Amino acid sequence: MQDDWLRYSCQMALPGFEASSQALLQNARVLIVGAGGLGCPAAQYLAASGVGTLGIADFDEVSVSNLHRQILYNPADVGRLKAEVACARLQQQNPGIKLVPHMAKITSTNVIQVIDSYDIILDGADNFETRYLLNDAAVLAGKPVVYGAIYQYEGQVAVWNLPNADGSRSPNYRDLYPQVNATQVPNCSVGGVIPTLAGIIGCMQANEVIKCITQTGELLKGKVLLFDAQTMQSRVIKIGDVTQTNIKALEITEHIPTVTAVELKEGLNEDTYTLVDVRTDQERDEFDIGGLHIELDEVEDNLQEFEDDKTYVFYCSSGKRSGEAVKLLKQKLPGVKAYSLKGGLQEWNLN
């Protein structure tokens, strides 16, 4: 046993976990996409257990409303880049591993290059676009994805795109959900999420990554686990052995035109923009900056509200839902000018 492996002695005492298993962890390169509710706990345990190279991809900054579940961050970190803060904290936790921050947004242009230097991708994203992009890129590159997703009290975990003995591949995310209308599925800032669920699902993802690297246990291959934190019940749904999908190319990432809070304030003074609030009634009741109010999932049914000669600025709390609204408008009403308020009302209130 190497001297510096005292740190790992309690996992190397496990039946089926040999010194060679620890060496496999040490040589492994894992990319965590999304350093949020799922990525934080997953990264902590992968760093602790000695995964040799850990990439942390997130272009977002720490915000106050993240802190109830994103346990790598302190209030003092608000406004700093998550990938940087996470890497610094994890490096203190385990100085013996290599941490690589990726601060650029993952798009169809860079995804293949980013995942190229990793063996396994942990999908802890908070939006469908990134999930599909990672899934499709991993299928094209022949790499496994350890998937996790949470909403309110329920979570999902699975391992996608593993090789079968006959050369075929196990199911991937598009076997489960071929495509999704993102404007119709609320995210955590709308429906909320219980922080402990993020911890449980993130740790389950790290668990599957370790099993995948060390080739121990039985992976969630061709299956998806559903967990309910309110009842503590879980069930495993069998999907199948072989993927039925035929993914040949990436979907091109759409550019979402944005305006900053400063630009918007100037523009409003000059009467340039029409505001559209896409938040819920409840959020609207608490605070708003005026304009139309059409909840994100109602925008598609209200396209007649938008006129070709006007310029619309959509807003929500963080910029995520307003971004989805702009994407929808670009697709359905390409003649209408639409922007998303960058950073949402959180950013607005800081300026």
Added chain:
Amino acid sequence: MQDDWLRYSCQMALPGFEASSQALLQNARVLIVGAGGLGCPAAQYLAASGVGTLGIADFDEVSVSNLHRQILYNPADVGRLKAEVACARLQQQNPGIKLVPHMAKITSTNVIQVIDSYDIILDGADNFETRYLLNDAAVLAGKPVVYGAIYQYEGQVAVWNLPNADGSRSPNYRDLYPQVNATQVPNCSVGGVIPTLAGIIGCMQANEVIKCITQTGELLKGKVLLFDAQTMQSRVIKIGDVTQTNIKALEITEHIPTVTAVELKEGLNEDTYTLVDVRTDQERDEFDIGGLHIELDEVEDNLQEFEDDKTYVFYCSSGKRSGEAVKLLKQKLPGVKAYSLKGGLQEWNLN
């Protein structure tokens, strides 16, 4: 909504989770016993979610072999008291809560006083003696215990001693296991533990604490959840609605006589002590400091080896197993002098 509640907005958006639920968390006082594999993740999430008063009870120091699963600690913390390090780290994570370190070992003398100022006890202990002590004290004091335990790839979670509508109490730990022979059940340093299991079970405990405080969801009351990280299967075993136990007093904590590594080295020079290694064959093969070799679970069957006129010093890696051996000897052979090497070989090798 209070201004400082922006931090909690994503959990307050949950159905069934009101501003009053957040106030309940803020007013709650939770004692975490054991700031180890279970206590670290549980404390992180309880601090993050805004539990107003969090006590952290642990008399142990951070050691290198903790770091693979005890994610609040860095190598730079090795040798420092876990309760102090944990409280400092958690206070940075949430400056809006009160953290109370308890560095004294919990015994039958102080347990009632320690738990008195808390509403709920989270049992993240690493030994049976503390588990029974907490359980019995909580039953006597009428407080719920959120229990978690791990070994290798398997974990257990339950909530003990909740009030029923008719004034009776739900089952407690002694309904499940009336008593245990601690020398016969290996702990994590013998059998190992996968770090992600600690994370999953610790987060499940925090989840039950939050449900218990906010009175949401369905608690693991009268039930125990079993989780297997190798297969990701879990099952919930029904125990019953009402406890069948009748706990009237605490078992008195036995004092374990110890010698320090320095004292032992001197004593060995003077031929005062006979050493007894209670570790496994595998551990013995790697390194030993001589003496008899009787694995902890074999000591009871080899009592004839011990002579009344000799003084024995038992040793293991950390001092936990040797302590159990000394307790067994005091009980079975009260005429034999027996000590435990404090801090085990880890301490020996530092001196």
Added chain:
Amino acid sequence: MELNILAFGIAKDIFGAPSVIVNLDEGADTATLKTLLETQYPRLKQLASYMVAVNNEYAQDENSISERDEVAIIPPVSGG
């Protein structure tokens, strides 16, 4: 037959309940169930896709369903 349908995630909101009962011909296939549900709950169709699990297995459109089966509707989840 009367079929009890369990709802997960956003399907609970769409159904307005954690489970709903639908009437279907014995042995009807998954596609028929989906069409019926999407007629009663148009927001389900707007999701673009969702999983139907029968006895904890992913159900293809052509799989038939019987009264004793446990049927669950599991929509996509995006949060992280």
Added chain:
Amino acid sequence: MELNILAFGIAKDIFGAPSVIVNLDEGADTATLKTLLETQYPRLKQLASYMVAVNNEYAQDENSISERDEVAIIPPVSGG
């Protein structure tokens, strides 16, 4: 009857397998099963206590067991 007994935790080590088959009279009670197992595996008795779960319910000594039941032995766990 032949009864398949699932092992959890340290019981896997004691049995030397994740499950074992024992022969018992149909309708025998839990106490009889425990005595039989403790005779074959003395280390089980040395634990001082362990849980027998029948169909995911805690089995009292006097509960009888039938061939169709799922029986699990769940010993105590100390780690944290």
